[in-house]
Amino acid sequence: MMTIKQVSDLTGVSVRTLQYYDEIGLLKPSDTTAAGYRLYNKASLETLQQILFFKELDFPLKDIKAIMQNPQFDRLKALRDQRKLIQAKADRLGNLLGLIDRLLKGEEDMSFKEFDMTEYFSALEDFKETHLDEIVTYWGSMEKFDEMFETMKEKESEIGQLAIKQYGSIEKYTKAMKQNLMDFKGTMDRMNSLMDSSKDYVAKNTELHKKLTSDRRKDPSSAEIQSIVKELMDLMRDTLNGIDMGDNYWNLVLEGYTTDKAVREATDRIYGEGASTFLANAYKTYLEKHQLI
Known part of the structure; x- marks a missing residue:
């Protein structure tokens, strides 16, 4: 002791x-x-x-606790997965150090390969090798997983741009994905639960948005309006159930209501003229107050 x-x-x-x-x-x-x-x-x-x-590997304590206290937690399997993820991190940092050393020596090196999606795809390859049963369970077959994987590789540029836009960097996007893979069954169960409850979620979400925009003359920052926004936020949080949507997720939501023509037109068509601007102001007040943006 x-x-x-x-x-x-x-x-x-x-x-x-x-x-x-x-x-x-x-x-x-x-x-x-x-x-x-x-x-x-x-x-x-x-x-x-x-x-x-x-x-x-930058896992939050709440995620570490959930993973390690899962009845199906396998210490040796976790160690093998952790070794691969830490090795990938070490390789990436080694590449970055090499690039910095070359630049410090005065060499001109416009290499950006250190910032590509290699680590992301490498983690998926490792996952494929060690989680055959889970892949078959949730994808139906290895062939379907491979098709998904190849499609992602073909769209590497688009995925990378979206990752940077929503998560702030490819590294943060990869980190979130790795966390999901480390607790893959839990992640898939949450996603399946989200799909099963999608109709109820859409109905409740629509109901709250109608309530929120019923009188757009009200002050979006008022206690009454902010109380409804909180209901919406709680609904979304409970539905996502711990899924990491990225640091910039709420900024993208606001961006949709303020600058995306299609989103604004659809919102105004459903909830009334000016609803997109009203929602943007209501959400912005709540998100700033709770330091979510």
């Missing part, structure tokens, strides 16, 4: 962080002394080690 101070000294993780992991149920001590001091055994250290691997 090791005390929390000994674990901190061994791992470099602060005592306060270890205490916080205990508080949120991520890493519980294996025992406590009569005086209430935390004690950790070998199994606890292995769990902590696994947590640190996930953190190195």
Whole structure:
């Protein structure tokens, strides 16, 4: 057994962080002394080690907890997946360091291959090799997965542009995808649940938008209007159920209501003239107040 101070000294993780992991149920001590001091055994250290691997891959603590506490969590499989993802990260950083070194030497190098979708497609290739059963379960056959994969490669440029626009960078887009792959079954279950509830979601969403735009003379920043916006946000959050939509997702929503001619015309046609501008102002007020943009 090791005390929390000994674990901190061994791992470099602060005592306060270890205490916080205990508080949120991520890493519980294996025992406590009569005086209430935390004690950790070998199994606890292995769990902590696994947590640190996930953190190195920039997984949020809530996702780490969900993955590791899943009854189907397989430690060895997770280690193999983590090794591949960390290797891909190391390779990419190595390429970037090489590019920086060449530039520091005064060489002219207009290479942009370090910023392409290679890491994204590499992670999908690794996933294909290690998740045959899950691919067949959710895609129907390996052939259908391969067709999807080839289509994505053909549209690499469009996917890359969308990734940068919605997630801020290809790296962040790839990170979100890797997190989904690490908990693939959970991700697919959430997506299937989203599809199953799509009719109810559309009906509720439409109802709230009609309520929101019923009197467009009202102040979009008023408590009444903002309360309806909150209902819409809660509905969307619950429906997405933890799916990472990217840092710029809400900016794109606002952009649609303000600059996308097709979105504005459709919105005004459904909810009345000026609805797109009213919705943009209402959403913008809420998103800025809650620091979501």
